[in-house]
Amino acid sequence: MAEAEESSGELETATPRPLFAGLSDISISQDIPIEGEITIPMQGRARELDRSTLNESVRHTIMRDLKAVGKKFMHVLYPRRSNVLLRDWDLWGPLILCVTLALMLQKGSVDGEKDGGPQFAEVFVIVWFGAVTITLNSKLLGGNISFFQSLCVLGYCILPLTVAMLICRLVLLAGQGPINFMIRLFVVVVMFIWSVVASTAFLADSHPPNRKALAVYPVFLFYFVISWMILTFTP
């Protein structure tokens, strides 16, 4: 650029018509607006944050992640057709829910190795490998959802069942009996239906209509097994 200016300056003194004088007549900027920022609109905010997350306090960082997780919990509890879970997926929520559920399914006393309820590792394996299997199944059937998005949705939709587990444990504090069992059964069934409906609301759009049932059935089986583990829990 400097050379051109220099040469145009020299040529201006040498010849009446400078070499690059015609450039200003073209005036591209008036015809085609080429000004502006070259950024992707959605990540504009993240770019701004990237510069400052190193300097913020730890509390601020943790609260931001917790708020994101909480926002997704709200989206699961009131399932609408939104894609917040899909767009900003994270696996913190599923991890928190899975650990909570597995801890609550532990008995206080060891009743005998073979006859007990599910161990912590069994619950963990069922939840995570079940979610991975369903995701693989969904992708093999030709669904257009990414691996971690699907894991995120399936993990977050365990929230109603975790709430059911909490309610069951509280109800069981009042002693066992047929009325007790009916209350627990009702709560678990309602939360199971809520989980299936919530996850279907997020996952159903990613499949063509002639394969939707094939993709939804494993989700149904997955939440059914978890509901069964919750219902058969006896302290």
Add this chain to the structure above:
Amino acid sequence: MGHASLERKAVTPQRIMAAADVLAFHEFEEATTLLAETPDAATTSQRDALTSREHVAVAVGSGYGAPEVEDEGDKTALLQEEKPQPRFWTFDYYQSFFDVDTSQVLDRIKGSLLPHPGYNFVRHHLRNRPDLYGPFWICATLAFVLAVTGNLTLVLAQRRDSSIHYSPQFHKVTVAGITIYCYAWLVPLALWGFLRWRQGTREHMELYTFLETVCVYGYSLSVFVPTVILWLIPVEWLQWLFGALALALSAAGLVFTLWPVVREDTRLVAAALLSIVVLLHALLALGCKLYFFQPLPLEHVIPAPQATPLSPSILPPTSARSMTTL
């Protein structure tokens, strides 16, 4: 063989179409003769200039002669261009085994529930497009249903007889899963290997691929799912009746599917193979019934003294009572 005669005539559009028709008919003859020799090929016609009536799409019949009526799914698959086969380490290779619709899966399940002689599951329903969705998820469903209903049986038994010690018995899920999956995948492997070894010297057209064998076994287990749910009814003879019925349907489906393959072999080998297949199936059904649905198993009483040493006095009466009711 199929060349149009090259004569010196004016090249008119009618002559070109006539020449194309002649070529088309010759190609059809060639295709039919080739098919008569190797019935397991499926032909496609890839010339875009011709109309659709000239696409030669003939499905394989197991020596039935006339081409079978196809559904839309097969037609679209045959009309596609020949793609290079994906390698087994790519994702697309496995995606080709999940290329089924809901209606196809339901149709295959219905086909395995109601077998009759001469009704070959592989030829009628699979039509050279085996899938892995059905076998995998039917096995998973069966494993979980077995564990859940076995547990429910124990709950209901405890209602009637409160001396039985109830526990969730979660380890049975693991046992059920491993048993069902090993049966549904290892037995077809052994069967396929054995059939290949027997047919190794003869060029036999009826041999099923490994996936088709897995499909046959997987879908044949689907009749056990409603049976296991019906085993909740605590009437003993009814449970045995349902079990026998399910076993008969399932084994019949397997035998009718395997019969066209083994009838070419010697009588002894054919009879031995079919009886081993039926026997393994019966063993599976019996094992499931006895392991998951024993109403009053003695093992529930025996570990109690080790786990709860605080109540040894109630033990002898409960064991005596459970033995009488068994």
